[in-house]
Amino acid sequence: MAGAPIEALTRVRAHGDPRAENLLVHGDNLAALRLLRARFAGAIRCAYLDPPFNTGRTFAEYADARAPEEWDAMMRPRLEALRPLIADDGAVFVEIDDTQLAPLTLLMDAVFGAQNRISTITVVRSAPTGHKAINAGPVHVSDFLLVYAKDRKRWRYHPQVRVREGFDRAYSTWLEDPDAKPSRWRFRPLSAAVAEALGHASPREATRALGREAFIARVHAHALREARHVVRFAQARYEAIGQAARRVVDRSREAPDRVFVLEREGRPPFIVRGGNRILFLADKVREIDGAPVIVEPLTNVWDDVPFQGIAREGGVVFSRNKKPERLVARVLAMASEPGDWVIDPFLGSGTTAAVAHKMGRRWIGIESGEHLVTLAEPRLRRVIDGADPTGITATTGFSGGGGFVVATP
Numbered sequence: 290m291a292g293a294p295i296e297a298l299t300r301v302r303a304h305g306d307p308r309a310e311n312l313l314v315h316g317d318n319l320a321a322l323r324l325l326r327a328r329f330a331g332a333i334r335c336a337y338l339d340p341p342f343n344t345g346r347t348f349a350e351y352a353d354a355r356a357p358e359e360w361d362a363m364m365r366p367r368l369e370a371l372r373p374l375i376a377d378d379g380a381v382f383v384e385i386d387d388t389q390l391a392p393l394t395l396l397m398d399a400v401f402g403a404q405n406r407i408s409t410i411t412v413v414r415s416a417p418t419g420h421k422a423i424n425a426g427p428v429h430v431s432d433f434l435l436v437y438a439k440d441r442k443r444w445r446y447h448p449q450v451r452v453r454e455g456f457d458r459a460y461s462t463w464l465e466d467p468d469a470k471p472s473r474w475r476f477r478p479l480s481a482a483v484a485e486a487l488g489h490a491s492p493r494e495a496t497r498a499l500g501r502e503a504f505i506a507r508v509h510a511h512a513l514r515e516a517r518h519v520v521r522f523a524q525a526r527y528e529a530i531g532q533a534a535r536r537v538v539d540r541s542r543e544a545p546d547r548v549f550v551l552e553r554e555g556r557p558p559f560i561v562r563g564g565n566r567i568l569f570l571a572d573k574v575r576e577i578d579g580a581p582v583i584v585e586p587l588t589n590v591w592d593d594v595p596f597q598g599i600a601r602e603g604g605v606v607f608s609r610n611k612k613p614e615r616l617v618a619r620v621l622a623m624a625s626e627p628g629d630w631v632i633d634p635f636l637g638s639g640t641t642a643a644v645a646h647k648m649g650r651r652w653i654g655i656e657s658g659e660h661l662v663t664l665a666e667p668r669l670r671r672v673i674d675g676a677d678p679t680g681i682t683a684t685t686g687f688s689g690g691g692g693f694v695v696a697t698p
């Protein structure tokens with residue numbers, strides 16, 4: 290059957306490119322996951338699960354109130370059915386809130402192994418303002434993402450960065466001539482170099498002429514543009530560096546005005562002056578949307594992915610339960626590459642499939658509710674037709690194409 294990736298499922302219809310293997314499965318995910326094993330054992334690089342949180346509510350699309358042991362009994366076999374599909378170098382991300390965090394962690398430990406636990410990421414989804422004080426105690430504003438590798442030793446993390454808010458004021462030194470030999474390098478305060486570039490004799494004069502705030506803003510903007518010239522001195526942590534680096538630090542303490550360079554294979558050189566490492570702002574600057582910004586390594590607290598303003602994302606309304614495309618995009622960027630298979634067994638309004646498609650991954654989405662037909666399927670049709678300008682479309686540059694098969698277990 291052309292376009293049908295798996296005989297075990299019943300093909301219902303297809304959209305777009307008939308060669309496309311992407312799968313939208315309409316039915317219970319336990320049955321579907323078990324059937325998918327025939328074709329996808331060990332083939333899926335990344336799974337994102339956003340199961341019912343057991344909020345105690347009844348949504349228009351599905352009921353979300355179970356006794357704790359019932360929730361456990363629902364999740365366990367589904368996680369067990371998912372595990373064989375995950376590649377040896379793959380990973381599983383499960384989103385949850387406070388209610389089921391502890392039971393889910395125990396379940397994931399049992400099914401994927403505590404030794405394969407990678408991280409528990411706190412995802413900040415709202416601000417405290419506007420919340421009613423329902424709970425005694427602090428206001429809950431976060432979800433959590435439990436991250437497990439199929440095999441921690443084999444998992445390949447694709448390092449991610451996030452945009453830093455504001456300038457890093459530790460970068461306060463101007464290096465006059467970065468292309469000269471390090472022994473010739475000359476340093477002076479960043480503010481003095483920028484004041485001069487702006488035609489002022491000193492930072493004090495620039496401040497008087499422009500105002501303090503405006504001058505600081507100009508200093509930071511100039512530093513970002515000329516990041517190769519901007520450095521900071523950071524104390525070298527003795528316990529974190531090797532023998533050779535320690536020797537360089539010791540020598541540099543004895544000749545504090547000299548710059549010492551230790552070349553290292555496969556790593557940036559270790560550059561020291563006065564016992565301190567020299568770090569370049571250029572190593573932290575990326576161009577995003579045409580402007581230079583400072584980035585820093587992603588941590589396990591994600592408070593930079595807004596949940597506000599996603600009501601119309603994908604052209605679907607799925608109140609309270611829809612997740613931001615940017616959130617899922619970060620997950621897929623961390624744990625998959627173009628062409629990899631990605632699965633979401635609790636697909637909801639189709640977010641993971643839409644994001645995976647725009648990012649060039651192959652995907653499987655499973656959803657039992659009628660909203661697979663009324664929300665997810667039309668959303669994905671718009672994606673392949675190039676008619677969904679929302680979410681991550683602009684940042685990925687995706688303009689349509691591809692296709693998918695709708696099937697039932």
Ligand SMILES: C[S@@+](CC[C@H](N)C(=O)[O-])C[C@H]1O[C@@H](n2cnc3c(N)ncnc32)[C@H](O)[C@@H]1O
Pocket residue numbers: 316317318319339340341342350351607610611612613634635636637638639640641655656657658
């Ligand atoms: C929190 S929502 C997912 C929202 C989704 N991440 C999005 O951005 O739209 C959970 C979804 O799981 C679906 N679901 C619950 N139990 C299921 C099952 N046994 N099989 C398939 N889907 C299920 C619900 O119908 C609901 O759409």
